[in-house]
Amino acid sequence: xxxVTRMPYLIVLTLQYNSFEKALHEIxxxxxxxxxxxxxxxxxxxxxGCMRSFMKWRKQASTSIGTIVIRGKRKDETWEEYHQYLESxxxxx
Numbered sequence: 001x002x003x004v005t006r007m008p009y010l011i012v013l014t015l016q017y018n019s020f021e022k023a024l025h026e027i028x029x030x031x032x033x034x035x036x037x038x039x040x041x042x043x044x045x046x047x048x049g050c051m052r053s054f055m056k057w058r059k060q061a062s063t064s065i066g067t068i069v070i071r072g073k074r075k076d077e078t079w080e081e082y083h084q085y086l087e088s089x090x091x092x093x
Contacts, residue, residue: 008054009036 010033013023027033029042034050034057045051070089073082 006053006057008034008057010034012036 009031010023010027013027014020017023017026027036028044030039031037032039032046032050033044034054035046037046039046045054070086073079077085
């Protein structure tokens with residue numbers, strides 16, 4: 001089972017305020033964007049772990065439903081087989 005990354009504090013505030021800009025203005029450089037802990041020194045994250053978790057969450061959230069991942073040509077595959085694979089992909093409109 002895949003491990004689910006929890007929702008960042010920035011997104012929780014965005015849902016609460018119904019505005020990303022307002023939430024970002026409220027906490028940027030004052031609280032960690034991922035966990036919400038107070039910080040100082042002009043940083044956006046309290047630790048490297050929070051930064052990695054935020055980037056991981058952003059990567060997971062950026063893949064939308066219906067996205068098709070096209071694989072590269074395999075070594076044991078001919079170009080004709082690869083072109084058949086590419087033509088078999090459906091285009092969603």
